[in-house]
Amino acid sequence: xxxxxxxxxxxxxxxxxxxxxxxxxxxxxxxxxxxxxxxxxxxxxxxxxxxxxxxxxxxxxxxxxxxxxxxxxxxxxxxxxxxxxxxxxxxxxxxxxxxxxxxxxxxxxxxxxxxxxxxxxxxxxxxxxxxxxxxxxxxxxxxxxxxxxxxxxxxxxxxxxxxxxxxxxxxxxxxxxxxxxxxxxxxxxxxxxxxxxxxxxxxxxxxxxxxxxxxxxxxxxxxxxxxxxxxxxxxxxxxxxxxxxxxxxxxxxxxxxxxxxxxxxxxxxxxxxxxxx
Amino acid sequence: xxxxxxxxxxxxxxxxxxxxxxxxxxxxxxxxxxxxxxxxxxxxxxxxxxxxxxxxxxxxxxxxxxxxxxxxxxxxxxxxxxxxxxxxxxxxxxxxxxxxxxxxxxxxxxxxxxxxxxxxxxxxxxxxxxxxxxxxxxxxxxxxxxxxxxxxxxxxxxxxxxxxxxxxxxxxxxxxxxxxxxxxxxxxxxxxxxxxxxxxxxxxxxxxxxxxxxxxxxxxxxxxxxxxxxxxxxxxxxxxxxxxxxxxxxxxxxxxxxxxxxxxxxxxxxxxxxxxxx
Numbered sequence: 164x165x166x167x168x169x170x171x172x173x174x175x176x177x178x179x180x181x182x183x184x185x186x187x188x189x190x191x192x193x194x195x196x197x198x199x200x201x202x203x204x205x206x207x208x209x210x211x212x213x214x215x216x217x218x219x220x221x222x223x224x225x226x227x228x229x230x231x232x233x234x235x236x237x238x239x240x241x242x243x244x245x246x247x248x249x250x251x252x253x254x255x256x257x258x259x260x261x262x263x264x265x266x267x268x269x270x271x272x273x274x275x276x277x278x279x280x281x282x283x284x285x286x287x288x289x290x291x292x293x294x295x296x297x298x299x300x301x302x303x304x305x306x307x308x309x310x311x312x313x314x315x316x317x318x319x320x321x322x323x324x325x326x327x328x329x330x331x332x333x334x335x336x337x338x339x340x341x342x343x344x345x346x347x348x349x350x351x352x353x354x355x356x357x358x359x360x361x362x363x364x365x366x367x368x369x370x371x372x373x374x375x376x377x378x379x380x381x382x383x384x385x386x387x388x389x390x391x392x393x394x395x396x397x398x399x400x401x402x403x404x405x406x407x408x409x410x411x412x413x414x415x416x417x418x419x420x421x422x423x424x425x426x427x428x429x430x431x432x433x434x435x436x437x438x439x440x
Numbered sequence: 441x442x443x444x445x446x447x448x449x450x451x452x453x454x455x456x457x458x459x460x461x462x463x464x465x466x467x468x469x470x471x472x473x474x475x476x477x478x479x480x481x482x483x484x485x486x487x488x489x490x491x492x493x494x495x496x497x498x499x500x501x502x503x504x505x506x507x508x509x510x511x512x513x514x515x516x517x518x519x520x521x522x523x524x525x526x527x528x529x530x531x532x533x534x535x536x537x538x539x540x541x542x543x544x545x546x547x548x549x550x551x552x553x554x555x556x557x558x559x560x561x562x563x564x565x566x567x568x569x570x571x572x573x574x575x576x577x578x579x580x581x582x583x584x585x586x587x588x589x590x591x592x593x594x595x596x597x598x599x600x601x602x603x604x605x606x607x608x609x610x611x612x613x614x615x616x617x618x619x620x621x622x623x624x625x626x627x628x629x630x631x632x633x634x635x636x637x638x639x640x641x642x643x644x645x646x647x648x649x650x651x652x653x654x655x656x657x658x659x660x661x662x663x664x665x666x667x668x669x670x671x672x673x674x675x676x677x678x679x680x681x682x683x684x685x686x687x688x689x690x691x692x693x694x695x696x697x698x699x700x701x702x703x704x705x706x707x708x709x710x711x712x713x714x715x716x717x718x
Contacts (some may be wrong), residue, residue: 307652310695317686322679362627371614376679378610378630379700383654385634390653393642398538400639401546401632410549411628412635 261431262328268370269326270437274417275377276319277331278360281427282353283312284333289350294343301394308350308387315380332429347395354388355405355413356423357381362414367438385412503619504558506612508566509706510626511554513608515568516716517601518547523573524598527588536643543598543636550629557625570718573597578718583665595644596662602637603655604669604704604712606630611703634701654698668712672702 264273286309293302320327339345361381368374389400405413415423417437425432521544524530531537555565576582587593609630616623638653644661645651651661658674660666676684676696683696691699704712 304652307654307695307698310691311654311699313689314683314686314691314696314699317689317691318678318681318683321681321686358631362624362631365613365627366620366623369617371617372679374613374617375610375703378613378627379678379702381627381631382606382610382634382701383699385631386638386653389635389638390642393639398535398542400539401542401635406546406632406635408549409553410546410632411553411625412631414624414628 260435261433262331263433263435264328264437265326266436267438268368268373269323270434271364271367271377271417272319272323272373273326273328274364274421274434274437275361275380276316276323276327277428277432278357278420278424279312279316279319280331281333281424282357283309283316285335285338285349285353285427286312288335288338288340289346292340294341294346296343304390304394305350308390311383311387315383328432329430331432334427334429337426347391350391351388351395352423354384354391356415356420357384358388358405359413359415360417360420362412363416363420365414366440367417369438500561502615503622504561504563506615506626507554507558507561507563507622509612509709510609510629511551511558511565512569513605513709513713514547514550514554516571516713517605518544518551519568519571520573520597520601521547523588524594530588530591530594532591539639539643540598543639546632546636550632553625553629557622571716572718573716575715577715582715592644592647595640595647596666599637599640599644599651600660600662600666600669602633602640604709605633606637606701607669607704608706608709609633610701611705611709613703652698655701656694657697668708669704672704673697675700675702 264270264277286305290306290309293305297305338349358381361377361384365374365377368377388405392399392402401412407413417434421432421434521540525537525541525544531540558565570578572578572580572582573587574580574582574585576585584593584597587597609626612626613623613630616626641649641651641653641661649661651659655670655673658667658670658672660670674697676682676693678700683691683699684693685691686696
């Protein structure tokens with residue numbers, strides 16, 4: 164990863180400096196632009212370090228993160244400088260553009276992977292400390308859903324391989340995990356959103372195999388949605404909030420879905436390259 | 441490469457190329473005769489036109505076939521719930537009757553929607569078959585003979601219809617690639633059937649069935665009589681990726697099978713519903 168950062172980001176940085184190897188230690192003060200870059204770096208250090216660590220999500224244990232930094236032989240600030248350089252030059256890490264989902268079917272799979280990451284993270288948090296007054300039946304059902312979402316998330320991660328986006332940082336600060344109402348309302352929103360997202364993404368998928376895979380998952384999300392809705396209020400599994408007068412469920416395009424999900428995802432997502440039709 | 445070689449090459453990847461070009465093979469003989477009469481240089485043009493026509497027609501026929509197939513299944517479900525709601529004393533008043541009525545309405549809406557879709561494509565919707573919900577092929581004395589007098593039998597058949605419907609739509613999705621709105625509509629029906637399935641399963645659970653809103657392994661929760669509707673659901677590997685214990689996660693075999701619903705082919709579905717169609 165660091166090697167890639169060096170290749171992708173450091174060389175363009177050098178290219179932008181005139182005679183970089185002759186400028187010696189003073190080269191960062193040669194122009195105000197570099198001074199600005201340096202102060203930007205100060206501001207962005209923490210954020211960029213997070214981004215870089217997210218890139219390392221596959222090595223999720225803290226020990227492994229430390230090992231990575233040690234192996235890299237660079238302090239966080241050093242990496243942040245490179246990252247800031249990337250940011251300035253619009254290279255692979257660009258805080259404003261965000262994590263790019265990619266294009267074509269890979270882009271759609273990454274889009275699904277992003278949503279499954281969100282759902283899995285939510286149910287993991289739910290199941291790590293269930294809301295007060297939970298019944299044994301609810302505990303069992305929510306644990307099942309957690310496992311399904313983890314299975315979906317890991318499936319996409321493996322299926323995408325090197326094309327997979329990094330682990331996303333979520334923001335559940337507006338959810339009260341000790342409240343049944345708050346947890347189930349959020350679950351309902353996520354499940355209904357997930358169903359509409361897969362339904363809307365179907366036409367954007369080119370490969371029949373991927374389409375069938377999306378179909379295998381969306382009906383399970385719909386089962387979750389129905390169950391969660393019934394837990395909130397029995398009989399609302401398919402009410403007029405989600406089903407129209409033709410008996411059709413909702414479908415939403417990626418931009419709309421990501422807009423709705425955005426408050427729960429800290430990491431910025433760039434969906435500009437996704438198929439449009 | 442002459443035209444015959446081109447067709448042979450295509451046949452390697454599309455075994456049905458001759459049928460696509462014309463359902464009657466004699467049309468090919470006619471084409472060969474035609475080819476002899478025209479200048480060699482114009483063959484690519486003639487070939488392109490022929491293929492465009494052949495594949496466009498095939499695509500359209502595929503879409504129509506999917507819609508007619510779906511309509512037949514929706515007729516089945518719609519009449520089933522209509523009769524269930526109408527059967528005095530079958531479904532308990534209150535939440536149960538409310539849910540079954542909701543589902544009935546959706547199935548009737550699906551019938552109307554699919555008829556409209558077919559008509560707007562210039563196709564004639566198939567007529568509603570005569571059904572035997574006892575699964576007796578018209579004898580009305582099949583294994584579910586008490587379907588409209590025994591609530592548990594009714595729910596068991598409902599669950600099977602819903603879970604089978606989910607698998608049927610899923611199996612047809614690939615045939616609708618490129619159909620745009622038709623694919624989206626099919627997906628939007630597909631997830632509604634899954635919502636129905638989840639609720640019916642909870643209704644059965646409330647009456648003592650050992651069942652969840654999702655399908656575990658190939659468990660029917662009903663018995664061997666509906667096994668064909670659940671065969672294949674026990675899949676633990678998706679696209680070559682083993683889901684059980686994936687990446688060191690505590691994903692049990694049960695969870696791995698529950699997390700993915702499996703499709704069925706049209707032939708499999710037709711075999712399943714055959715006893716219900718007179």
